[in-house]
Amino acid sequence: MQIKLRKYKERDLDRHLELFLMNGICGKIDEKIREQEKEWLKKVITNYKKEKPDFFIIAIILKGKLIGNLVAEKIDTEKKTLEIGFWIGKNYWGKGITTKALKIFLKKIIKKFKSKKIIAHHKTNNPASGRVLEKAGFNFESEKKGMKTYSKIC
Ligand SMILES: CC(C)(COP(=O)(O)OP(=O)(O)OC[C@H]1O[C@@H](n2cnc3c(N)ncnc32)[C@H](O)[C@@H]1OP(=O)(O)O)[C@@H](O)C(=O)NCCC(=O)NCCS
Numbered sequence: 001m002q003i004k005l006r007k008y009k010e011r012d013l014d015r016h017l018e019l020f021l022m023n024g025i026c027g028k029i030d031e032k033i034r035e036q037e038k039e040w041l042k043k044v045i046t047n048y049k050k051e052k053p054d055f056f057i058i059a060i061i062l063k064g065k066l067i068g069n070l071v072a073e074k075i076d077t078e079k080k081t082l083e084i085g086f087w088i089g090k091n092y093w094g095k096g097i098t099t100k101a102l103k104i105f106l107k108k109i110i111k112k113f114k115s116k117k118i119i120a121h122h123k124t125n126n127p128a129s130g131r132v133l134e135k136a137g138f139n140f141e142s143e144k145k146g147m148k149t150y151s152k153i154c
Helices: 010-022 031-048 097-113 127-135
Strands: 003-007 055-062 065-076 081-088 117-123 139-144 147-153
Touching (some): 010 031, 010 065, 031 055, 065 097, 097 117, 097 127, 117 127, 127 147
Parallel strands (some): 081 117
Antiparallel strands (some): 003 055, 117 147
């Protein structure tokens, strides 16, 4: 499965919203959601130009098509820590895509932000996320209020 990571572009909005529908994040795309996601996309793109961004989001591309994303947030350049997250469209689940994308992303962000520790959380009712994290070298740290925390020392 050939995947590519690239920065978001403004023209990704329609496909990004299509993925919202695919995953049932919303039942339909109304003007409010469209505007909200348009603003989100603008922020994501503006952030690429910042010298010290507080978050960094990259698109996952399969056969030229946007299928999901990977997020680095709470980027602390002094403590050299950050948190990650990810999601992809339902039609693409169970093919090893997120694990592959996460491994590439980790190399990129460790180099870019000189991170020493990377943290990730997921809901306990979403064990696939924990499995993705384990396959990418994360270790389970703790569980609290329906959330599991994993970390990776770099
Ligand atoms: C979680 C998610 C990212 C997984 O993506 P994916 O591309 O299907 O992941 P992969 O195929 O790389 O790996 C999934 C692993 O989870 C396992 N898995 C799937 N369902 C599982 C379940 N119910 N219990 C335990 N493991 C499960 C798969 O077997 C696979 O592990 P394996 O390779 O050892 O067999 C995807 O389902 C998603 O985007 N979900 C919605 C958003 C989300 O939850 N984001 C995470 C927030 S941190």
